[in-house]
Amino acid sequence: xxxxxxxxxxxxxxxxxxxxxxxxxxxxxxxxxxxxxxxxxxxxxxxxxxxxxxxxxxxxxxxxxxxxxxxxxxxxxxxxxxxxxxxxxxxxxxxxxxxxxxxxxxxxxxxxxxxxxxxxxxxxxxxxxxxxxxxxxxxxxxxxxxxxxxxxxxxxxxxxxxxxxxxxxxxxxxxxxxxxxxxxxxxxxxxxxxxxxxxxxxxxxxxxxxxxxxxxxxxxxxxxxxxxxxxxxxxxxxxxxxxxxxxxxxxxxxxxxxxxxxxxxxxxxxxxxxxxxxxxxxxxxxxxxxxxxxxxxxxxxxxxxxxxxxxxxxxxxxxxxxxxxxxxxxxxxxxxxxxxxxxxxxxxxxxxxxxxxxxxxxxxxxxxxxxxxxxxxxxxxxxxxxxxxxxxxxxxxxxxxxxxxxxxxxxxxxxxxxxxxxxxxxxx
Amino acid sequence: xxxxxxxxxxxxxxxxxxxxxxxxxxxxxxxxxxxxxxxxxxxxxxxxxxxxxxxxxxxxxxxxxxxxxxxxxxxxxxxxxxxxxxxxxxxxxxxxxxxxxxxxxxxxxxxxxxxxxxxxxxxxxxxxxxxxxxxxxxxxxxxxxxxxxxxxxxxxxxxxxxxxxxxxxxxxxxxxxxxxxxxxxxxxxxxxxxxxxxxxxxxxxxxxxxxxxxxxxxxxxxxxxxxxxxxxxxxxxxxxxxxxxxxxxxxxxxxxxxxxxxxxxxxxxxxxxxxxxxxxxxxxxxxxxxxxxxxxxxxxxxxxxxxxxxxxxxxxxxxxxxxxxxxxxxxxxxxxxxxxxxxxxxxxxxxxxxxxxxxxxxxxxxxxxxxxxxxxxxxxxxxxxxxxxxxxxxxxxxxxxxxxxxxxxxxxxxxxxxxxxxxxx
Numbered sequence: 001x002x003x004x005x006x007x008x009x010x011x012x013x014x015x016x017x018x019x020x021x022x023x024x025x026x027x028x029x030x031x032x033x034x035x036x037x038x039x040x041x042x043x044x045x046x047x048x049x050x051x052x053x054x055x056x057x058x059x060x061x062x063x064x065x066x067x068x069x070x071x072x073x074x075x076x077x078x079x080x081x082x083x084x085x086x087x088x089x090x091x092x093x094x095x096x097x098x099x100x101x102x103x104x105x106x107x108x109x110x111x112x113x114x115x116x117x118x119x120x121x122x123x124x125x126x127x128x129x130x131x132x133x134x135x136x137x138x139x140x141x142x143x144x145x146x147x148x149x150x151x152x153x154x155x156x157x158x159x160x161x162x163x164x165x166x167x168x169x170x171x172x173x174x175x176x177x178x179x180x181x182x183x184x185x186x187x188x189x190x191x192x193x194x195x196x197x198x199x200x201x202x203x204x205x206x207x208x209x210x211x212x213x214x215x216x217x218x219x220x221x222x223x224x225x226x227x228x229x230x231x232x233x234x235x236x237x238x239x240x241x242x243x244x245x246x247x248x249x250x251x252x253x254x255x256x257x258x259x260x261x262x263x264x265x266x267x268x269x270x271x272x273x274x275x276x277x278x279x280x281x282x283x284x285x286x287x288x289x290x291x292x293x294x295x296x297x298x299x300x301x302x303x304x305x306x307x308x309x310x311x312x313x314x315x316x317x318x319x320x321x322x323x324x325x326x327x328x329x330x331x332x333x334x335x336x337x338x339x340x341x342x343x344x345x346x347x348x349x350x351x352x353x354x355x356x357x358x359x360x361x362x363x364x365x366x367x368x369x370x371x372x373x374x375x376x377x378x379x380x381x382x383x384x385x386x387x388x389x390x391x392x393x394x395x396x397x398x399x400x401x402x403x404x405x406x407x408x409x410x411x412x413x414x415x416x417x418x419x420x421x422x423x424x425x426x427x428x
Numbered sequence: 429x430x431x432x433x434x435x436x437x438x439x440x441x442x443x444x445x446x447x448x449x450x451x452x453x454x455x456x457x458x459x460x461x462x463x464x465x466x467x468x469x470x471x472x473x474x475x476x477x478x479x480x481x482x483x484x485x486x487x488x489x490x491x492x493x494x495x496x497x498x499x500x501x502x503x504x505x506x507x508x509x510x511x512x513x514x515x516x517x518x519x520x521x522x523x524x525x526x527x528x529x530x531x532x533x534x535x536x537x538x539x540x541x542x543x544x545x546x547x548x549x550x551x552x553x554x555x556x557x558x559x560x561x562x563x564x565x566x567x568x569x570x571x572x573x574x575x576x577x578x579x580x581x582x583x584x585x586x587x588x589x590x591x592x593x594x595x596x597x598x599x600x601x602x603x604x605x606x607x608x609x610x611x612x613x614x615x616x617x618x619x620x621x622x623x624x625x626x627x628x629x630x631x632x633x634x635x636x637x638x639x640x641x642x643x644x645x646x647x648x649x650x651x652x653x654x655x656x657x658x659x660x661x662x663x664x665x666x667x668x669x670x671x672x673x674x675x676x677x678x679x680x681x682x683x684x685x686x687x688x689x690x691x692x693x694x695x696x697x698x699x700x701x702x703x704x705x706x707x708x709x710x711x712x713x714x715x716x717x718x719x720x721x722x723x724x725x726x727x728x729x730x731x732x733x734x735x736x737x738x739x740x741x742x743x744x745x746x747x748x749x750x751x752x753x754x755x756x757x758x759x760x761x762x763x764x765x766x767x768x769x770x771x772x773x774x775x776x777x778x779x780x781x782x783x784x785x786x787x788x789x790x791x792x793x794x795x796x797x798x799x800x801x802x803x804x805x806x807x808x809x810x811x812x813x814x815x816x817x818x819x820x821x822x823x824x825x826x827x828x829x830x831x832x833x834x835x836x837x838x839x840x841x842x843x844x845x846x847x848x849x850x851x852x853x
Contacts, residue, residue, distance in 0.1 A: 073785045255577050
């Protein structure tokens, strides 16, 4: 992509963005339904993509739909839920081989667009106009399993717990898949209402990425979605808190390696210059294999197996995440804090800053070398309201000075700590 | 210096084979329109190499986890570590050790020439001392403990321990805290000498890069010498599995399982092409468009985490079905019955076509990523193939060839179910 992709309105609150990339062998089309992240609605909305994935008009059951996908050279139809800031996003994507690789000359690109529209707007419903009870029950139970299985991967689980105590009274804390207790009470009728509400009120962003003809796909989306009766929810972004009262949580579980997650607030950075400084600071502090955290906490002091930091732009939070032996927990926590103070006092060289920038630019420039990377980049740009290219972004972070990095680290205040240890903690 | 261009009619892609005078084979795949390059420098040495065989017939055993330990230590030289050198070029560097390979890699968009030189240089210049080797022991110990908590990892390794009686594929790649206690600098030098000869290694580069930069870096860094022939240890693995069921308890919410069918080993070359047919067969068995999947899904015996994979390497081959299930035994029984049904009834033409197209699409997608191309170049090279053989094998398969492979290499008897159950259940 040399030019910025063009985002066009194709219906009330519906937008189509084409990211033309001739080098790929497949096309990816994604419809993202964007709604405010609300504690009371999150669970029902999270269930919607999985119910839509069960079948649609022309392929009225799960097996028929999957057979169609297999015949389209193993096309992938993904359904998932993500969150960004205070938004919950329902994703449905189709990825299939470009027309030039189809053996029998099938128009796969057009078929994919049609299939995606059909899945979104024409699901299988029973005689009452609801999702069929059997499909609903199975998918609701799997949603409960998904919510519960967060426990399986301890690293993700620990990050989730820290985020939970950090955002205890902000919408950012609402879970993307919702809550078990809410899922247990849901009915097929409520799930159907959630779908209808999304179809009517959610902002729809359709992204097309790949070598195919986006105009053909755009025509399909305009014809099939442009005429929908719509009353968009409207979005009222929640500003992140600059700072919050410190919170902590200790848990014990049958684990061999402990987890330590620490969240810092940066006083709600504003504007591109501050945002860029926050990103560079997080990268220098803990985002690279030569960062302060990696070189000191892991390499020099051998306190943990991994120790990384990353910045979350919409909430203005830096999250430090590490795998630590129980005996090293206190020492690691102290050292993670010391390293941040060191950055705030300008305790890094020009070479460290330069190397951090090189790596950041490298990953920015590579982002468009994969279909999902390119799509993810432009979706985030759309959400931020700034359609910049990775190359333009590289220029912005290139302009961040050492003073700005130190100043940003100086603004950090510890807001939440989560510790997970094995049953017998032997902290010195 | 010999060079040759290999083309794929199906993909419209090509790569160049260059045999450098140092003995190193280089596989270069430029990809138009891409901004990044991905380079892999690897050797056919992994966790299953548990002995060094010298030319004079002597044999030295190697403790479990040595290949992985060596991978960690190779990043250090007398002056600095390779990550510090890559830090100056902006490349993102890493390495991995698998059952039968160790590979060092970087990806970059700028300063390719400097990065490729660093890669060739640090891998060919080992430097270990008693002190640096000792220091790594704690870090690797922590890595081993982290995997001890991972249900995905444990369910696989418990299965391999039960499936294989003798093949070292049953051992954890990183070894155990006890086995790595035996590793010292001398041992690492011995293993390096035995397994890191350029004639046994390969460099694969894909994406946006300057071909001449690769050649000049190789000319500058690599020195020609008498090749050392790798002699891999061999084992006589019986066709039977050691035990057909294994279970472990961990703090998970839903039980996890892997059910594996064990194949007869037919050597690395045939294991690889056979695995493409195995993937098509596994699709026909249990892909999400089969009635089989539908029934299990509707009975809530499997969920969307269910997947199948062909798992093969130098001297092992199997097909695995994994996922979450409240009743893994019932899923395993159903898979056994499904296998027998296909043996009896064959695969219908319609089902075969869908299975074949799915696998074809999978290989097509891996050919649009620099990492996918470089990895296939490396893996297929060690198995004695061109990477295009995988897409071609998928495109040229027939229902008969898939069944012939499945029912000659596999049988219902030789299968293992591995389960991770929630603590307290």
